[in-house]
Amino acid sequence: MENLIIKNTKGEQIILGNQAPFYLEKIDEALGVDIESQKSPKQDGSTYIDNTLGIRAISIEGIIITRNEPRKVAEYKRKMERVLNPKLGEVTILHQGKEIKAVVETTPIFPSSEGSRGLFYQKYLIHLICHNPFWVDSFTESREMSYLMGGIKFNLRLPTNFSNRGFRRKCINDGDVATPVIIEFNGPATNPTVINMTTGEFIRVNRSLGEDDVLSISTTFGEKYVRINGDNAFHYIDLDSVFWSLTPGDNILSYESNNDSIKTRVTVKWRNRYI
Known part of the structure; x- marks a missing residue:
C-alpha cells in the first residue's frame, strides 16, 4: 500500500506504510450526502431538489512494530499522540498525490486486548473528520x-x-x-x-x-x-x-x-x- 503521511501544523509528521515503525493495514472512508427534497400533500414519495456533501470520515488501522527494542514502542506511541494532538488544529493527510485537511475525532487508540499488543508491537486506530470533504491535488x-x-x-x-x-x-x-x-x-x-x-x-x-x-x-x-x-x-x-x-x-x-x-x-x- 502506498505511504500515507499525516502532518500537523507544527510540521511534525508520521509516515504510515509498509515498513517499520508505523505499518498501515487498512483505510476506510465514508462520505455522507445530505439530500434536499420536497413533498406535496397526497404526493407519493417526494420530489428530489438537490444534494450537498457532508463531512468525510476516515478511519485508519495499523500496527507499530520495533525490532528488539521494547522501549521504542512507547516512544512511537508518544510520537503518534504528539502529531495527532487535536489542540494543534487540523492535520494534512497526503496520499497518492492528493491531500485533505482533517481533525482527529479521538486521540489515537491503542487497544490492549489479546493479540493487539506485545513486547515489540502495538496495534493503533486513528479516526479523523474532514469538514471539507474533497481530496485536492498536492500541486497547484x-x-x-x-x-x-x-x-x-x-x-x-x-x-x-x-x-x-x-x-x-x-x-x-x-x-x-x-x-x-x-x-x-x-x-x-x-x-x-x-x-x-x-x-x-x-x-x-x-x-x-x-x-x-x-x-x-x-x-x-x-x-x-x-x-x-x-x-x-x-x-x-x-x-x-x-x-x-x-x-x-x-x-x-x-x-x-x-x-x-x-x-x-x-x-x-x-x-x-x-x-
Missing part, C-alpha cells in the same frame, strides 16, 4: 492569460501570424466537482475583469492598477478575498460580479481591461477537487 495548476507574442505588423496578408495578443486561455478542471480559483493581476490595468466564458460569469474590480500594483482575488467559499498589494479591496468589486469556479472539464477564460497594456499579466491558479 496555473495559467497566464495575458501575454504578447511576435512584435511586428505588416499590411501584407500572409499565412504567418507575426503578432498575436492572447486574452483567452483554456483551463481544464480534471477534478470531479467545480473548484475555486485564485486570480492575480499584475498592473497596469483599469477595471480589470476575468470572465469564465463557459458559464458566462465574471468578476470585475472597479479600480485602476499601476505598474507596480498586484491585485489578488480568491473565490474559495468561506475564504473569499480581494486584495491590492495585500490590503483589503473588497469594496472595489463590481456588484454584478460572481466569485465563480471552474466547472469540471474545459473552461474558456477571458481577460478584459480598459487599459490595454502589454505589461499586464493575469494568472489563474486552482487545485482540482475529487470525491
Whole structure:
C-alpha cells in the first residue's frame, strides 16, 4: 500500500506504510450526502431538489512494530499522540498525490486486548473528520492569460501570424466537482475583469492598477478575498460580479481591461477537487 503521511501544523509528521515503525493495514472512508427534497400533500414519495456533501470520515488501522527494542514502542506511541494532538488544529493527510485537511475525532487508540499488543508491537486506530470533504491535488495548476507574442505588423496578408495578443486561455478542471480559483493581476490595468466564458460569469474590480500594483482575488467559499498589494479591496468589486469556479472539464477564460497594456499579466491558479 502506498505511504500515507499525516502532518500537523507544527510540521511534525508520521509516515504510515509498509515498513517499520508505523505499518498501515487498512483505510476506510465514508462520505455522507445530505439530500434536499420536497413533498406535496397526497404526493407519493417526494420530489428530489438537490444534494450537498457532508463531512468525510476516515478511519485508519495499523500496527507499530520495533525490532528488539521494547522501549521504542512507547516512544512511537508518544510520537503518534504528539502529531495527532487535536489542540494543534487540523492535520494534512497526503496520499497518492492528493491531500485533505482533517481533525482527529479521538486521540489515537491503542487497544490492549489479546493479540493487539506485545513486547515489540502495538496495534493503533486513528479516526479523523474532514469538514471539507474533497481530496485536492498536492500541486497547484496555473495559467497566464495575458501575454504578447511576435512584435511586428505588416499590411501584407500572409499565412504567418507575426503578432498575436492572447486574452483567452483554456483551463481544464480534471477534478470531479467545480473548484475555486485564485486570480492575480499584475498592473497596469483599469477595471480589470476575468470572465469564465463557459458559464458566462465574471468578476470585475472597479479600480485602476499601476505598474507596480498586484491585485489578488480568491473565490474559495468561506475564504473569499480581494486584495491590492495585500490590503483589503473588497469594496472595489463590481456588484454584478460572481466569485465563480471552474466547472469540471474545459473552461474558456477571458481577460478584459480598459487599459490595454502589454505589461499586464493575469494568472489563474486552482487545485482540482475529487470525491
